[in-house]
Amino acid sequence: MSDLTLDNFLQLTVAGIVSGSAYALLGVAFGLILSVTGRFHFAFTFTYTISAYIAAEVGQQYGLPLWLALIVGALVGAVFGVLFERVVYRPLAEKSGAYALLVIFVASLGLAIIGRNLIALVWIDTASLQITGFTNAGYNIGPVTLTKLGIVQVIVAWILILALGAVLSYTGLGRIVRAVRVNPEMSLVVGVDPKTVYLAVFAIGSFFGGVAAVLNATQTAASPDMGFNPLFYAFVVAFLAGLGRHPVVVGLVGLFLGLIESWSALFMSTQWTSLVVFGILFIYVALRPVQLRGMLRRPTPATA
Amino acid sequence: MSNNPFNPELFSRLSRRQVLKAAGVGGAALAALPLLSACGDEGSTGTTTPGAAGGGTVTTGGDVSKIMNFIGPVEEASAGKGLAFDMGLVLAFTGPGAFFGRTMSAGAKLAAAHIESLGGPKFNLISKDHKSGDPQAGVQAVKELGFAKVPAKLASYNDDLGAMLPGTEQYKMFTFDGGGGTSTYAQGKPYFYGTRAITPNDGWPGTLRFIKEELPEVKRISTVFWDLGPNNQINADDLKRRIQEAGLEMGTVEYVKIGATDYSAAMQKIKADKPDAVFLGIFGNDIGVFMKQFSTSGINKPVVCAEYTQASADVAGAAYEGLYLGFDYFNAEKPDNGWSQIFVDEFKKANAGGLPDYYAANYYEDLFGMWDVIRRVLAAGGDPKDGAQLDKAWREKPEFPSVYGGDATTAGVKAVDVAKTHSVTKRPMTLSQYKNGKVVPLAYFDLEAADYRKA
Numbered sequence: 001m002s003d004l005t006l007d008n009f010l011q012l013t014v015a016g017i018v019s020g021s022a023y024a025l026l027g028v029a030f031g032l033i034l035s036v037t038g039r040f041h042f043a044f045t046f047t048y049t050i051s052a053y054i055a056a057e058v059g060q061q062y063g064l065p066l067w068l069a070l071i072v073g074a075l076v077g078a079v080f081g082v083l084f085e086r087v088v089y090r091p092l093a094e095k096s097g098a099y100a101l102l103v104i105f106v107a108s109l110g111l112a113i114i115g116r117n118l119i120a121l122v123w124i125d126t127a128s129l130q131i132t133g134f135t136n137a138g139y140n141i142g143p144v145t146l147t148k149l150g151i152v153q154v155i156v157a158w159i160l161i162l163a164l165g166a167v168l169s170y171t172g173l174g175r176i177v178r179a180v181r182v183n184p185e186m187s188l189v190v191g192v193d194p195k196t197v198y199l200a201v202f203a204i205g206s207f208f209g210g211v212a213a214v215l216n217a218t219q220t221a222a223s224p225d226m227g228f229n230p231l232f233y234a235f236v237v238a239f240l241a242g243l244g245r246h247p248v249v250v251g252l253v254g255l256f257l258g259l260i261e262s263w264s265a266l267f268m269s270t271q272w273t274s275l276v277v278f279g280i281l282f283i284y285v286a287l288r289p290v291q292l293r294g295m296l297r298r299p300t301p302a303t304a
Numbered sequence: 305m306s307n308n309p310f311n312p313e314l315f316s317r318l319s320r321r322q323v324l325k326a327a328g329v330g331g332a333a334l335a336a337l338p339l340l341s342a343c344g345d346e347g348s349t350g351t352t353t354p355g356a357a358g359g360g361t362v363t364t365g366g367d368v369s370k371i372m373n374f375i376g377p378v379e380e381a382s383a384g385k386g387l388a389f390d391m392g393l394v395l396a397f398t399g400p401g402a403f404f405g406r407t408m409s410a411g412a413k414l415a416a417a418h419i420e421s422l423g424g425p426k427f428n429l430i431s432k433d434h435k436s437g438d439p440q441a442g443v444q445a446v447k448e449l450g451f452a453k454v455p456a457k458l459a460s461y462n463d464d465l466g467a468m469l470p471g472t473e474q475y476k477m478f479t480f481d482g483g484g485g486t487s488t489y490a491q492g493k494p495y496f497y498g499t500r501a502i503t504p505n506d507g508w509p510g511t512l513r514f515i516k517e518e519l520p521e522v523k524r525i526s527t528v529f530w531d532l533g534p535n536n537q538i539n540a541d542d543l544k545r546r547i548q549e550a551g552l553e554m555g556t557v558e559y560v561k562i563g564a565t566d567y568s569a570a571m572q573k574i575k576a577d578k579p580d581a582v583f584l585g586i587f588g589n590d591i592g593v594f595m596k597q598f599s600t601s602g603i604n605k606p607v608v609c610a611e612y613t614q615a616s617a618d619v620a621g622a623a624y625e626g627l628y629l630g631f632d633y634f635n636a637e638k639p640d641n642g643w644s645q646i647f648v649d650e651f652k653k654a655n656a657g658g659l660p661d662y663y664a665a666n667y668y669e670d671l672f673g674m675w676d677v678i679r680r681v682l683a684a685g686g687d688p689k690d691g692a693q694l695d696k697a698w699r700e701k702p703e704f705p706s707v708y709g710g711d712a713t714t715a716g717v718k719a720v721d722v723a724k725t726h727s728v729t730k731r732p733m734t735l736s737q738y739k740n741g742k743v744v745p746l747a748y749f750d751l752e753a754a755d756y757r758k759a
Contacts, residue, residue: 008576015568120402128589128619138600145575145602220565220593221619225399229565265569271531271559273569 007143012262018150020258021157022212024251026230027237028161029208031250033081035243036181036201038101039089042108044209044234045227046115047084051077051210052217052226053119056129066134066218074210081206082199084111090195112227120224128221131214153215158251160208165247177201181244209234233257236281367646368418374643374715375672375705382683384425384675389688391416391674392449392457392477393429394464399436400563401588403615404460404663408483411664412458414647414654415671424675425688430454436588437562439467450475455691458670462487462498465532469493476691478698480673482666486727488542489535495695497702497720498727499670500662501632501751504585504610505542507733510749511608511630512550513756514735515581518746519606526555526579528570528594530562530586539585555579560586567594571601584609591627592619599623612736612743613661624738633734633743634662634708640732641710665707669718673704698722708732734759 033041055073058064064072092107093100123129136149168174177197179187184194209230217226237257241250257277264276372378393412397405409431416427430452432445442464449457450471460483463469472479473494481490485498488505501507515522525547529539536559544554556577558570574582582598582605584591591609596619598607608628617624636659639645647668651660660668678688680697687693702720709716709732719729728751735747745759 005576008572011572011575012569015572019566019568120398124406128615130618130621136596136600138602140602145600147600149600216565220596221589223400223589224402225563226565262569265573269559270570270573271561274561 008266009263010142010144012265013259014144014146014150016259016262017255018153018258019262020255021154021251022216022230022254023233023237023258024161024254025157025208025212026234027241027254028164028247028250029205029212030231030234031238031241031243031245032164032208032247033201033205034238036177037085037089037198039085039198040101040105040108041081041084041089041202041205042105042231043084043111043115044081044206045112045231046119047077047081047206048209048213048230049116049119049222049224049227050080051206052131052213052222053123053129055210055214056131056217056222059131059133060129064133066131066214069131069133070211070214073214074207077210077213078203078207081202081209084108085198085202090198116224116227123224128223129217130221131218134218136218149215149219153219156211156215160211161247161251164204164208168247173200233277236277240281240284368421368650371418371643371646372422373713374641374710375676378423378679379683380423382679383423384678384682384688385423387425387678387682387688389425389427389456389678390452390454391427391429391671392432392445392454392459394432394434394442394445394449394457394459394468395483396436396460397431397433399438400590401436401461403588403613404436404483405433407613407661407663408458408460408667410651410655411660411667412671414651414664415668418650419672419675425678427671427674434461434464434468437461437465439465442468443471446471446475446477449477453689455689456674456694458482458667458674459496460484462490463493463496466490466535469496472496476695478674478677478691478694480670482670483663486725487535488538489532491725491727493726495691496726497698497722498725499673499718499720500666500728501731501733502727503587503631504583505539505546506728506731506751507610507630507632507735508543508546508583509550509751509753510733510747510756511628511735512546512552513749513753514630514747515552515608516550519581522552522580522606524553524555524577524579525581525583526574526577527557527583528567528574528586529557529559530590531559543583543585560590562586562590564590565593567597571597571603575601575603579603579605581606581608583607587611588613589616589619592616592624595620595623595627612738613663617738617741625740627738628735628746629738629743630735631733632662632708632731633736633745634660634665635734635743635745636660636665640708641715642712643705643710643715644707647707669705669707673718676704 030044033039051073054076055069058072059069088107088111089104092103096103136147139146168177176192179192180194180197187194237250237254241253261273261276264273393409395405395408396402412429416429420426432449434442434445446468454477456478459468459479459481462484463472463479463481466489469490477495479496480499482499485500485502487502490496527543529536540557547554556573558573560567560570584607586594591611606628608630610631612629612633636648639648648660651664652658677694677698681688681693699722702722703717706716706718721727721729730750733749734745736743736745747756747758749756
């Protein structure tokens with residue numbers, strides 16, 4: 001196998017760490033929303049994409065550096081995430097009773113499609129939008145090339161994942177979130193309103209997704225369709241890690257997927273590498289079908 | 305009962321109200337999709353037409369009447385005045401190539417307006433979206449046009465990567481593809497003609513000659529192609545033959561998905577291949593994304609692509625600098641002939657001063673080509689709404705005036721081989737380099753590097 005050289009392996013490992021860190025952040029963001037609220041938030045694609053567009057827009061309009069544009073973009077994504085929960089999902093859940101899961105799923109799919117087309121219409125004069133305020137550079141270390149953006153992506157992703165892990169493990173807010181995730185009705189009994197926690201979770205998850213989006217768009221460009229592929233990766237990571245797992249565990253699964261995907265280029269043509277991720281998911285589902293059962297929780301009066 | 309939301313039992317127990325509520329939100333979105341995406345792209349065109357590429361308005365007048373001096377004698381009796389002609393426009397209106405649909409339809413709409421003002425038919429441009437190379441969307445589009453008995457269409461992406469070809473033949477839908485041409489795998493197909501150079505293939509000979517003469521250090525060439533499934537090998541074999549004929553060495557060929565955003569794995573394989581130059585068989589914004597990542601990959605070798613779009617250059621930013629561009633480039637800043645100058649002026653008026661790219665130019669002249677063929681059928685007393693008659697008239701004289709080539713008083717000529725390839729037999733091409741934000745021509749040539757000359 002001519003591709004199987006140490007140089008190749010090292011470079012692909014670096015690439016896998018960068019992409020895997022992005023998958024990790026996405027998986028943590030999506031998994032948090034799904035595990036705590038039970039909402040299959042397909043419109044995550046919209047909050048993801050709009051974050052990148054807003055960051056690009058404010059970055060260009062006001063000459064903001066990347067870090068500031070990133071915060072603005074991700075905050076806007078968080079606001080939309082909260083709005084979706086408050087204005088769309090919760091009312092639907094209240095009125096749909098036991099069938100809220102399906103109703104919300106369909107509604108979120110609709111929001112994702114509407115959102116994608118609205119973005120395309122609003123930014124109709126530009127096929128894509130560039131994130132400014134950051135100059136990328138490559139660094140050669142032996143046979144391996146690192147990029148400044150890649151380093152930023154890894155550091156930012158793991159800071160956020162570790163921070164969320166610390167919050168969930170060691171703070172009062174974390175205990176509340178975990179309580180609602182385990183038993184929303186019981187948490188209501190002890191004075192915790194699950195609906196408020198849902199809003200907080202949507203805000204955090206959408207913010208994390210927005211950060212991933214802005215960093216991704218910095219590497220490429222913001223485009224209306226940019227959210228769909230990451231959603232699938234987010235779902236795969238969250239699902240493989242198991243809902244309700246600690247963010248660091250979820251993150252490590254994302255990192256593992258990124259590495260496996262990247263290393264697979266040693267053995268196969270590059271256009272097939274993304275299939276490896278879905279192959280792993282398929283094998284996992286085949287071997288562990290029991291995981292499907294607890295994946296989505298039926299809404300209760302306390303949560304709807 | 306399990307919580308599995310996909311449980312059929314759950315579906316059966318949903319009340320009609322609940323289903324309608326869910327369907328209402330989701331359905332509204334689904335229904336809105338074609339409406340939203342087609343917004344500004346569909347509808348009949350007349351002397352005043354919404355411009356697709358910038359929301360401008362197509363107006364006619366001024367120098368438009370002078371176009372008659374370039375397109376040859378037009379007999380009033382067979383010009384088609386008053387004829388309403390349905391013309392399919394199957395382009396990429398959504399997806400990663402949505403840019404193409406906008407610029408191509410802008411060119412076609414301008415042509416429709418000009419043709420009607422010149423006393424020709426009123427083209428009803430029926431836009432269909434193949435979603436940037438989605439074969440199923442293309443098949444559906446051609447089926448809908450076929451059911452509507454649309455006799456002709458302008459297509460892109462090689463009749464949507466070949467998927468529309470059976471429908472094109474089945475419905476006898478006379479077709480020009482000025483976006484992707486025939487490529488190597490859609491040659492000689494009934495009713496289908498590529499009206500631009502086979503891209504990227506036709507640009508390789510002239511590019512390779514330039515490389516041999518100007519970049520003698522280049523010996524080994526790696527390639528990145530869009531993954532076109534069963535057509536991959538055809539493209540790779542064609543390039544390999546041309547590279548070997550030039551006395552160079554073919555390196556690795558990496559295939560990437562259309563619309564890919566992460567080229568790190570492909571980049572590493574190229575790096576390991578130790579090429580002296582990299583050829584790209586990818587298009588649209590993908591080039592910009594690739595170059596953005598290539599610039600920090602440490603490979604530092606010349607890259608040659610077969611397309612230039614401003615959108616792609618914007619994506620890449622500074623990473624676009626130095627990129628070689630080898631294809632049938634339309635120079636809007638220095639148009640080839642008097643007609644192309646009128647086209648550029650009119651396009652700018654309709655699109656807030658924006659210059660047309662070669663896709664706009666191709667679809668502009670292709671609709672004029674369609675009018676040319678319609679006139680021939682009318683002159684012979686035939687029915688221009690019959691695709692078979694259009695095809696027959698075209699095959700008797702497979703050429704029409706072009707905004708490429710020619711001079712101040714004469715239009716160029718676009719000619720197609722209808723015997724074998726169904727692709728152009730002559731096509732002015734340019735190898736340029738992107739320098740300081742501008743496309744700088746380096747060499748001009750025709751197919752197979754004929755008439756090669758340095759700029």
